[in-house]
Amino acid sequence: MNKGTVSQILLITDGCSNQGEDPVSVSQQIAQEGITVNVIGVLEDDQTEDPTGLQEVNDIAEAGGGISRIVYADDLSETVQMVTKQAMNQTIQGYVNKELQQIFGKEADEASLPPETRGEVQEVMEELGETCDLKVLVLVDTSASMQNKMSSVKESLDDLILSLDARAGSHYFSIYQFPTRKKVVKELLDWTNDGNRLAKVFPKFAVGGITPTGAALKEAAKAFHISMGDEVMRGAAYDVVDSSYRQSL
């Protein structure tokens, strides 16, 4: 967390990546840059709630210091806003606990304070959660099997924006899809806080084949390093083609 901004990637996917880089280790690298990786696994209606193929969802989020949930498409709206909010609070909590340790010594964290004092710390955290700036990059898996879930994905992002709009702090979101025919990821929507722009993005969603999750995460994370308004750099970042990805085709 730096300068009061919480940065997150939200990966929405329905399955595992057997292409290219290991998404778990990529996620870990991203977390080291101060960006949290949250993952939501979307189930088929006839899938059980604990399918083996989605284990990776939890692993990626854990490596990325984030939160994971595996849900049916119908529950996406509730889940997307909740995961985003919880992960943000978690980031703030981690940050505040670090501060507490600086003051009280190694062992101190929120839970080691007496309940009444904890209440005061909690209020500070809530204040931060309400007022900090938030940047969320949504990375959507648009492989063939996700096709029938796109309307739920769109709805859940509309809903997320509704929740973000209610906060006092400012927020920016951007939307990337993967895979696309030639590139690892494709930027669909550049950083914005205008929820109305979402409607225009979704008809564009083209659906590709395989899902190289690791490479996609790596590319998408670059969007955080581009200063807003810097057209040249931005162009460079989202057109990058991962060489390993091309070989695997």
Next chain:
Amino acid sequence: MMSSIHPTVNLYKGDRIQGVWNHKQYRIERLLGEGARGSTYLASINQNLVALKISKDPAVITAESNVLRKFRKAQGVKLGPSLLDVDDGYIRQGEKYSFYVMEYVQGRTLSEHFSSIGLKRLGQITSELLKALHQLHLLGFVFGDLKPDNIIIEQQTKQVRLVDVGGVTQVGRGIREYTTFYDRGYWRLGSRKADPQYDLFSLAICMIQADPSNRLKVASQNRDVLKVLAASQMVTPFQSVIKKALLGKHANALAMKREIDYATKRLPVAAKAQNNKSSHRKKKGEIDRAEVLSITSLVGIHLSVLYFILQAL
């Protein structure tokens, strides 16, 4: 921190949990309910029944007990259950979890009542709720997660009580917790920012739910709750006040209460005759429970914590 874990803490009848700070020991009787943020158990201490909320996420316990502590300062109407204790305890010699203890509100939830409720009683309950909500709003809070499951009609007094303060939000902030069908944002009829009208919206949905033929599930497909309202014949006498609430057109809870009261008075006699036995004995005999928890004066250091955190941002 692993919050991908579910916050539920499973306890069983007979389990004991003792607080490490205040040293009180509670015996678990049964589960009252569980949600996304933790579980609430019926528990006992010295033959008294209490409700105990426990969660793997200590922030949930701290946040909710903070709210209950604030409510305690409110005069007149009882907002939420009284807070009795906040502590951490070990479960069966294993993990340590945070919990808080509150007054057990004995009775049936509004959702359990719906089948037997008459229009007149619905009007009374709504009116009582609006009175409580108005107090809450005057304190600068919005209830947030208002739904029939969180409204309990006390068995003894027949008073209407609100439980589960997980959604309580300071006016002007983003609603902390809500349930899809009762959420104004979900129906695209307004924002998720906490304002008094947010609660009035949820309350309006509760009223529509009282209609046994309610078709909210169907309506959710095209997100048109107004259409459902028009078709809900049972609540016809309240239709215009409900509609105003859905559209955010009541100035405040009291204004809505006046319209509810007016509509209730004008109900046809047949509807009036139903259920009015219960309305006689209310409010009397409500004994305020001694508040067990003492407000510990704050350790001075917390101020320096605040200072450091704000500096660092």
